Amino acid sequence: MPEYLSPGVYVEETSYRAKSIEGVATSTAGFVGQSRFGPTTGAPTLVTSFEDYQRYFGDDADLLLGGTPTINHLAHAVRLFFMNGGARVYISRIASPPGGGTLEDITAASAPLVTSAGNVVLRARYPGLAGNLRVRAQALRSGNLRVVQSGTPTVTGVQPGDVLEVSTGAAAKNRIVRGSTAPAGSPGDLLTTDPAQLAAVSFDSNNRPVLTAQTGVVDLATVTFAQKVSLALSVEPNGDGTTGSRTDVLQNLSAHPDSAQFVGTVLRTEDWSIPVEAPSDRSNRIWFDIPLLSDTATDRAEFAAGLLRALVDGSPFALTGGGDGIAATATVFSGGGSGHDARGLAALADRDDIAIVAAPGSAALADADDRQAVRDALIAHCTSLKYRFAVLAGDQGADASSIREVRGMHDSSYAALYYPWLVVPATSGPRDTIQLSPEGAVIGAYARTDIERGVHKAPANETVFGTLRFSRSVNKGEQDVLNPEGINCLRFFEGRGNLIWGARTMSSDLEWIYVNVRRLFIYLEHSIDRGTQWAVFEPNNEQLWLKIRLTIESFLYDAWRSGALMGTKPEQAYFVRCDRTTMSQSDLDNGRLICLIGVAPTKPAEFVIFRIGQWTAEASII
Incomplete structure (x- = not known):
């Protein structure tokens, strides 16, 4: 309470409205991979264009890994990310010196x-x-x-x-x-x-x-x-x-x-x-x-x-003596450390605004166990942090049978698998075309959909820009087998171009089989988490419960109006409870405020069915 110790006029400010929740960004990506140059430890670097990427990490020319020219998957993924509508991506570069050496062994230096x-x-x-x-x-x-x-x-x-x-x-x-x-x-x-x-x-x-x-x-x-x-x-x-x-x-x-x-x-x-x-x-x-x-x-x-x-x-x-090292292993992709010593995927964990993650180039690793281990690391990363989603790719030469084997190794609602690879024009070197894993282009389409429509819109039926064709032609019969198993196919449709034709997670739980449903809940949970931090250490009584309800209901009402939730009325779209029915006296005694929230998400019209039959003027419609 303010103190009034002497006679006078006191002017005070007070708020009569509920605190608002600002929705978190959902289109910011995080990539980990090998590049031609750039920082290898500490906080990941934010880039907002491919030119920005080149300034920090070099161009998209081939890497010389172990003496063998190797496609620069990270650079090409970043280029496709921005070409397909991406706006912001954090880069965590990894480098692997040969023979168990240190990074100084592949760092150039001049004479003193x-x-x-x-x-x-x-x-x-x-x-x-x-x-x-x-x-x-x-x-x-x-x-x-x-x-x-x-x-x-x-x-x-x-x-x-x-x-x-x-x-x-x-x-x-x-x-x-x-x-x-x-x-x-x-x-x-x-x-x-x-x-x-x-x-x-x-x-x-x-x-x-x-x-x-x-x-x-x-x-x-x-x-x-x-x-x-x-x-x-x-x-x-x-x-x-x-x-x-x-x-x-x-x-x-x-x-x-x-x-x-x-x-x-x-x-x-x-x-x-x-x-x-x-x-x-x-x-x-x-x-x-x-x-x-x-x-x-x-x-x-x-x-x-x-x-x-x-x-x-x-x-x-x-300056001489620099080198690109050798192809990274799953351990190098996963990284470790914290703060200024963070490396690889672990470095992305410190950035709270990253919503989508991928490891371009990991699907091209020579060892199958390394490829699987990187996918596992991405899934574990997103599952433990809760507020981000992983985009994965299968092997380069995978067919329908082998991509099903890849899918069978994982089960998570925090990741989605895309198949097949992309064939894109080569920007350097003697080749006319190169094959790339689809993560960069797919995440760019995620970001484009989020910006133009919202995170509740399934990132599917979207054009893949910058691609000549796909490495394999997937027909409807193959997708009839792959789609129910949670494998999102990239397909060409004459007159419509190259499209993402799937929006399923890698989950076996029917509640979480759609990418947009999982990402919508990530968005809602993260936004409510950040937007209600003010309630910590407030007096845990009816006034606080009312403020919490009003704050969350206002946020969910905006989500319903944007089309993210089902229902013709707000009561059909969501409910918020925060009162004696959600908390016991033991909860209050232990300082716990418990709020129960229910939302009805919109699910994609994955199967559009029109029933057509013959009728006559005299027939009646039942």
Whole structure:
């Protein structure tokens, strides 16, 4: 209760409406698989387009696994996901080094740069053949920054940590300018700088710039001119076709550790133990391994001068030694760990907004036990977390008999199996077409249906975009056998195209045989779970029970109006009970609030039957 301790007017805010429940997202996917580059531990990476995926994980060119070119299933699945209507997908990349080695064994690295503080090593950020890059470094200078104000020389337009080239007297004429013999050159010219002419910028207590070189503080009165030297790095393909065609250019970097644009800060490792203000950019493909630096201003200035000189004179640098490793096993797909050490499927568990999961490429594993184990891991993942659904695929060459064997190994309402594979145009390499497992395209159709119609609509009778044909032609006779067993067929219909022609889960329980029914309940349960967290530790009495009922009934009423529930009236669609009939005194004494909710979901019109008979004008219809 508020306190009123003195006479006066008190204005208070109060709410007379029930708290609302916001429906959770149902179209966000989570994929785990092998790619050409990208992070392999920690939180999964959210991508919102295929171009976004390429920025983090490389293109869709083949992986070289164990020396054998292998289709990049994850990249193609992501491309088909967005082509079929997907909007958001989290990627958890896995990598498997050969011979029981570590990921460092397949991570490229350059030769070290020798500086006054020790070796600075330029490294590829992640494992992968796409980490074998070429890095070019350029040093660029600005115009003259030295001015004389009221007889006092100073420099303008500088920030702490900027590196300046300062010249005095004859030294100005001896400056080395690449491609030119002019004594000064022009702003923006490339240069090779004498480290003795470089100074770092700091500010004194009066906010005046102080220049410190490796020999100590520079007397501005002796300086003829001062020019800012910035560093530009170009990260390029290595030229042999294994790293794609992407080139990244990073400009306005500094070689001094006190600068906000210090190359070692902008391009740093994902070491979460390092206290930095912002996390590193996962899209950067390289990072600088820098030794512990001295706190002395002259030592740091000397380090900056040496690093700048080493980068410019040693350019270009070739990063070699990276590889794609070998094909992952079921254990690698499942992953493990938590937080920043999470890997594989376990990394997806930390993202609460993922609603659909798949492991593109797992159906192409050489070992049948591995293929089954990955499917089991996906089902167990969704069953334990409750609020997500798995999309599975059979073997590449499966026929009706073998896909039934795959289906017979699993029984779950939290997963659906799709058959057969897709034949799509090859985007790289010598092949015209490639075969892909259908998870990416199917989950894209899930997302498209959710966005356009709602999660209660069965994700079937939907076009599969980006597909030339299916690897096998399924006819009605075959589907008559496969559909009752919970195998969703992909079929071609002349005049209508390639369609998803099934919406069944892998459950033997007739209550949960439809994909849309299970996903509708996931949506309702997750939304109510999140939307009623405010009730925890509230007084467990009739007022709270009434608020709970009103909150949930309002949410279910909106679901009924959207067509998700059966019934011509709300009373026929759902009920909510939260009172003495749902809780005993023991429940109240133990702090339990129990709410009973019943909903009548709409099930798909899987069998549309029209009964037609002959009648005459004189006949009566019974």
